[in-house]
Structures are given as C-alpha cells and as structure tokens.
Amino acid sequence: MRWRSSHLPLLLVLLLSLLTLTPAKSESTTSEFRICSYNIQKFNKEKAKDYRMMNTLTRVVYRCDICLLQDVVDPDGSVIKALLKSINRYDGFVYKSVSSKPLGKSATDMQKYVFIYREQTASVIGQHQYESKPQVFTRAPFAVHFQSMKTRVNKFVLVPLHSDPAQAVQEMNQLYDVFETVTKLWDNLNVMFLGDFHAGCAYMKKTDKKNIKLFANTSFSWLIGDKVDTTVREDTSCPFDRIVVHGRVFLKAVVPYSAKVFNIGRELKIQRKRVRKMSDNLPVEVRLKSSALLLQATPLLFLLGVVQLLRSL
Numbered sequence: 001m002r003w004r005s006s007h008l009p010l011l012l013v014l015l016l017s018l019l020t021l022t023p024a025k026s027e028s029t030t031s032e033f034r035i036c037s038y039n040i041q042k043f044n045k046e047k048a049k050d051y052r053m054m055n056t057l058t059r060v061v062y063r064c065d066i067c068l069l070q071d072v073v074d075p076d077g078s079v080i081k082a083l084l085k086s087i088n089r090y091d092g093f094v095y096k097s098v099s100s101k102p103l104g105k106s107a108t109d110m111q112k113y114v115f116i117y118r119e120q121t122a123s124v125i126g127q128h129q130y131e132s133k134p135q136v137f138t139r140a141p142f143a144v145h146f147q148s149m150k151t152r153v154n155k156f157v158l159v160p161l162h163s164d165p166a167q168a169v170q171e172m173n174q175l176y177d178v179f180e181t182v183t184k185l186w187d188n189l190n191v192m193f194l195g196d197f198h199a200g201c202a203y204m205k206k207t208d209k210k211n212i213k214l215f216a217n218t219s220f221s222w223l224i225g226d227k228v229d230t231t232v233r234e235d236t237s238c239p240f241d242r243i244v245v246h247g248r249v250f251l252k253a254v255v256p257y258s259a260k261v262f263n264i265g266r267e268l269k270i271q272r273k274r275v276r277k278m279s280d281n282l283p284v285e286v287r288l289k290s291s292a293l294l295l296q297a298t299p300l301l302f303l304l305g306v307v308q309l310l311r312s313l
C-alpha cells in the first residue's frame with residue numbers, strides 16, 4: 001500500500017467521526033432519554049437499611065434519566081438521601097431529587113412523590129402541588145416541569161398519580177383538571193401522566209373508560225396498554241401502572257413501542273420473592289427520542305469514510 005495525499009481528507013473524516021463517536025458511546029449505552037415510574041411500596045427507613053434491596057433499586061434507577069418513585073414514606077428525607085448516596089457512589093452520572101410533601105388522608109399512610117433525575121441530562125424548571133376543592137385525590141399530583149436539551153420536546157411536564165384503588169376512576173378522570181391547570185401555569189402542552197393509577201382489574205372496568213376524560217379524549221395516548229401486566233405476582237395480571245402522553249408533538253418525540261414494563265426479576269436476574277419484597281408492582285418506562293441528530297449520524301459518517309478509504313486504496 002502506497003501513501004497517497006488524496007487519502008488525507010478521508011482520514012480526517014474518519015478521525016473526526018471517531019472523536020465525536022467516543023463520548024457519545026461512553027456517556028450512555030443509548031442516546032435516548034428514559035423516563036421511569038415505580039411504585040415501591042412503603043419505601044421507608046427499614047427498607048432503606050436492606051442493603052440488597054437498595055442495591056437493586058439503585059440499578060433500577062440508574063437506567064433512567066428521570067425516575068418517579070411512589071409511596072415514599074420519608075418525612076425527614078433521610079430515605080431518599082440514602083438512595084441518592086447509593087446511586088451517586090459511582091463515578092458516572094450525578095442524580096438529584098425533587099419531592100412533594102407527605103400526602104394522604106390518614107396520618108398513618110402519608111406518602112411522597114419523588115422524582116430522581118440525572119443532573120447531566122435533565123433539570124427542574126418548575127414544580128406545582130395540585131389542589132382542588134373538594135379534594136378528589138388521596139395523594140394529589142405533584143407536577144414537575146422538566147427541561148432536557150437531550151430530548152426533542154426540550155421542556156415537558158410530568159404529572160404523577162398513585163391513586164386510591166377505591167376511587168381510581170374518579171381520580172383518573174380528575175387528571176384532566178390537572179392537565180388544564182399545569183398547561184396554563186407553564187404554557188406547555190407536552191404533558192405526561194405516570195404512576196400506579198390502579199387502571200385495571202377490579203378497580204377499573206371496561207365500562208368505566210367512558211367516565212375518564214383521558215380515555216375518552218383522543219388527544220391523550222395511553223402508552224401502556226390494557227393487556228400489560230404490571231404486577232409481580234404470578235397469579236395476577238393487571239395493568240395498574242400507566243404512562244399517558246398528551247398531544248401529537250409529545251407523541252412524536254416518543255420512541256415507538258418503547259413503553260414497557262421493566263421486569264426486574266428477568267432483567268436483573270433477581271428471584272421473584274426478592275422482587276416482591278420490594279413491591280407488588282413492577283416499574284414501567286418509556287424512551288424519548290434524542291435531540292442529537294449529529295450524534296445519530298456519526299456512525300453512518302464513519303462507515304462511509306471507511307468504505308471510501310478502502311475503495312481508494
């Protein structure tokens with residue numbers, strides 16, 4: 001092989017694309033943006049002391065850019081502090097949290113909504129505790145306005161709901177009011193609802209759907225379908241945990257068919273009884289498309305460079 005000066009531009013292209021390729025790969029296994037939701041029943045001090053459970057939860061959260069945790073029993077914030085410590089002990093992403101106050105109708109069952117998010121890819125630009133009179137919700141949604149330059153929508157609102165099973169239908173219907181409130185508040189129509197809605201089995205029948213505005217109105221897309229099983233137990237199959245997005249713009253920013261249950265047992269090779277010790281529910285997740293078109297094009301550029309170089313030799 002003889003060196004020809006005509007190779008120089010090609011080599012440059014190769015070198016350049018390699019340079020841009022490397023950080024994209026090391027930053028994350030995928031350049032997409034993952035949003036997760038997990039009802040981790042009674043996540044309290046006792047659970048936080050269970051080293052193996054914390055380790056599993058750390059692995060669950062670390063996959064996500066934003067992870068909503070529900071049923072967090074943490075009046076003084078020490079439980080989430082311990083979880084963040086466990087997540088941030090790695091020399092990688094840094095995670096932060098934003099929490100509601102303890103919510104509930106009975107003093108013995110007060111729960112927080114907590115969003116854990118990656119500092120490198122997401123930031124909080126607003127938060128709002130929804131209130132209505134009369135109060136329909138047992139734990140009214142704590143909406144958070146997020147910004148992420150990594151996603152195509154850039155700014156979006158997450159509305160969590162862990163419903164009371166006995167009034168799941170009324171609470172899901174009331175989400176439309178929350179939608180109207182937060183879209184006005186932040187002038188943003190990109191709204192995602194997520195959480196354990198109890199949207200199935202005994203708590204929501206097919207005939208209840210017409211009484212839920214988010215079902216009746218086609219502007220809202222239910223990404224986790226009615227046939228999905230979000231429970232851990234083998235003898236139950238219920239689509240309790242859901243993800244719903246509003247509008248075409250947001251829907252187009254979602255990776256098609258990426259909304260799914262994260263089966264902790266199968267994916268992380270953990271026994272079912274240990275998974276159940278954490279919660280009866282499994283996490284659900286969805287991915288948003290990356291805004292970085294250049295990064296997506298880089299591997300192609302690299303390939304073209306190689307082909308050209310080989311042809312010219």
Ligand SMILES: *[C@@H]1O[C@H](CO)[C@@H](O)[C@H](O)[C@H]1NC(C)=O
Binds near residue numbers: 217218219
């Ligand atoms: C459905 O929701 C949208 C919000 O995007 C609203 O503008 C529209 O009026 C609603 N449609 C009905 C039939 O309520």
